[in-house]
Amino acid sequence: MGGLRQSRGTFPPREKKRPRRMIAPLEEDNFRKTAADSSCGFKAVNTLYRNSLSCGAVGTTQADLIANGETGEPLLVQNLLSSIMSLRILCALLFSLIAQTEQDGHPVPIEEVKLYSEEPYCASSDCGAWVLNVTWRDKFAENNEYEKVSYDIVVLRTEQMTTVHNETIHVMPDKTSYYHWKWTSPIPLQCTSHSVKLRRHNEHDVGEWTPLYTHEGQDINAAKTTIYPRDQVFMVGSNVTFCCIVETDKVPLSKFLNRISNRTYITEPIPYKESDVPNIHCCVEGNSSGSSVFIAYPPDDQNLTCITRNLSSVECHWETGRKTHLHGDKKTSYTLNGRDCKLDNKCVIRAETKQVTKWTLIAKNPLGVKTLTDTADPTHRVWLRAPSDISHDAYARNVSLWWHWNEENYALLPMICQVNLSGRIYNETFNGVGLSSIVLKNLQPFVKYTAQVRCGSLKHFYKWGDWSKITEFSTKEDIPEAVDVWIHYSEQNTSVLWKPLTQQQSHGIITGYEITIENPKDASRKIYKELNTQLCYNITSGNEESDRIIRVSAKNSAGLSPPSTIIIPSYPDNEVDISLISSSNGSFEMSWEEYPYSTCGYVVEWFPTYKKTQCAVEWKKISECDTCAFDSWNQSGAIKEGVRYTVSVYACTDDSPKLLKRSEGYAIEKQPGKVEHLEAKNKGRNVELSWAEVPLEQQNGFIQGYKVITLLSGSETINNMVLIKEPQVNLKLDPGSYTFRVSAFTSGGEGDYAATTMKVENSNDQMITATIVGCSAATLVFIIITVLCHRKRKWLKKLLYPDIPEPKLAGKWITKGIYCTQMTEGYIKCEIQEVHGLEHPAMSESLHGLDLISSNSKVVPAQHFYKNFSESPADVSYCPVEKLTSVIENPSYNMTILDSFDVAQIFDLTLEMQDAYLPAPNFVQNNFVVKDSYKPQSASPTNA
């Protein structure tokens, strides 16, 4: 095929593709003529320019320079330019002659134009072709093999003669073959007929258009309603345009809205998503049709890896990647090195050689092809299969494993094997050619194990093979390990204790223990005991004169453990000061000085201080410390909360253990228990509370003090709260009923309280004393006052009870009168007036200011006035005279007034007193105001 150019786009921008041309006057007319002939307005390439290109690139440069009007070059250059110009003119003349020959009635036509369509993959035939192929031959191009030739191509829809594509292509001439051009249509070519015409143009001229060559559509002869495309596969995200060919004069009811020929209608481009399985229906009256297409992805397979499992064939694996959404005959097909693969992710072919091999996988579906490759020497890609028929032969501390290989080629393969022993990789690998047995050592006796084996190629290890099936076995029993023995001195007994062996230590089922007690100085006194499950043995303390050696062994079906020895001294040194230790993060921290004679480390022993039960002793052996001066011991988990422990540190020596330190304390303090025997005594308002300490077993920590809360009985209001350290307290309280709550507290918190109630009263003695003291004080004060009064009686008398002078009548001192006048409506206005002597004006004013005696007038109904005076003389309001009589009470002088008297008589009455005696205020408030009937004489020195 000749120079191929395919385009799906629109006509390319010509100006960018063509070099700048220089038009010579000679061809100007031809060029214009050709351009005018071009129905699509294409521009012809300038012949002279093409010729100049053929003659040399230097000429092009020079021509450009000339065209730009540049001058002033050196003479040599000018000569050179003129020579080139001559050459160019010569060439131009030559080619214009050729062109003239063609245009002068001898055109060379484009020949053998052929159109054919190209269908994509689909299950059924005639499912829709999109690519139109155009081939042709051109003798002109064949005769000008060094020239580029261009062709204008136009595609039209035949029936309506509408241009759907035009394009100019540039090809290099090729004598030997056809030119071939492809065009992809936006609708299937079956939808309607398409026609193509083309013409050549070169630098000399533009050729004539060829006749229209037509590719017929199915709308010409389709017998029934037909849809295109159908059954085709499209990429996700594609926009698909469907066409429906209907019978003449029929119109689709929906979707197919655009008519492109007499019988063909097309849809708008329909976008399709990943999950779509589109069906479209061309609903035409009497003859409907439908189409289904598939929306999918091209193959996306990755990571091809080829291995060999049997050294004779190769297995290639790959990942399928993104789902294509294609099934059945449309799904991705695979070939490996040209051989079809049945599975979607694995393919097996023979390993032809044991050299480096290249494997090529081609994954193909209707939307595309993906090629994966892998290169390797198969012997470097050995992935062994699992050992089969694995068996065992177990002993107490080792086991032999056997297996078989199902592949013959493994027999000569150097391999390395690995064991998974009870879920953990055994720390040793095993090598061998065609390895089929191994021995596992250092196993625990009397333990169930599981084992799996896998192997790989030793020389070129690629990866471990498959695990074999699991085999189970149990190791046999072995003698137990030595027991951990300790000795404990209590107040009266000495006990030998030993710890039960763990499953790992017992190496079988412990059937009992053997204990021997020897006296080194007297071999005849050896004691031998067999104990079943006992872990403690009390040794009666006799008057031993020498140390005794205790040996303890555990026993199982395999035999006795090595004896554990401990020496009991004849005189145990068990006296040290006991210190208190505090807890730290829930455990004890003990430290002790290094003991120089310690040969086998130290032993820390602890037991509950107050709950002494036999054998309730625990211990821990600590290996010798080489460098540190102090060892600290931290034990958590084995210590109970709130329990006081006695912790002792012994040095382990060749002789008996040496007690270094003993302490007591709590690992974790808790709230203490209740205080006991809470009593309250009172002495008057003093209350003395006392109680017994919390029992030692219930203290649960170091008692830091007590909290005493005093409440008023029947109330939760705290009256008083005291924190003390001693188990008693004195409180001074006011009388009342009280409740006392006493609780102990430790660092672990406050315990429950004990409560008591008491009533506090004043005591009788105090009352008597207070009464006597009070009476005495009152008596003394009375006596003193009496004496003083007696001594100062004259003064007092004068002050308090002066002599009252004899009353004297002095008619001229004060003149008082009541004046009454008759008023309207039966009222009488009466006014009492007093008239001071002219010699006492100041006094008169003073009395007025005090408002003790005032002048007033009152309007009184006449009948009341008379009536009151006549009928009810006791009414104070209307009987001022009687009031006067009552208020002037003088023991020494009482003026008697007759019960009934005449007003005129009263008016004439005048009193004169020498001593002052002020009347009560209510006297002034009488409605019937009386102006000073008397006044103290002392108030007026003049009177005196």
Place this chain on the structure above:
Amino acid sequence: MEGAADSGRSAADRAAALARLLHRDCTRLLQLYVVHGALTKERESFLSQHAPGSERLVTLALCPEALSTAEQVSHVRSALRRCMELLECLISREVEEMGEELEGEYERLRKTVKDRLGHLVHSTGALLENGEGGCPPSPPLQCIKGQDEVDSFAAKLWTYKVLLELIHWTDSASQTLHLFHTEKHGQQQQQQLL
């Protein structure tokens, strides 16, 4: 004899119940197919235009109009056998197109329908004393699987029609077998009265 009548009666009853169950299964299968084949509701209405009215896939021509109930049972059984052939063809075609890997609810129910339809054909045959009776069976249908010219849309349409046929004939079988059971029961009671 009485025991045989009892067993016959109960067998008819059981066959009728199986037909009812199968009818429900087929209805559900069609619903699943519409979803399965992405035949949305819009398409469903379009497919319903293609429902076989006079144009059935399974037709039993040459039958006398007035049939006894037993002959009707035979008639229905013949149709069910054709339906079974269609279903097997359908399954074969779908497996070829979609592959074996798909195993959803549609595929499971499709297998159930096939199994139950086989049971129904068998149990219906056991009800008939004289074997096949009534009208002659229609000729075996050509499986669409072998037709190269059938495109996907046509195949979907055909599947839809097959499922409609299944629904139609299982419903018909249900009614016929119920009638058969009722008649048998009536006859049995009359015999007891005599």
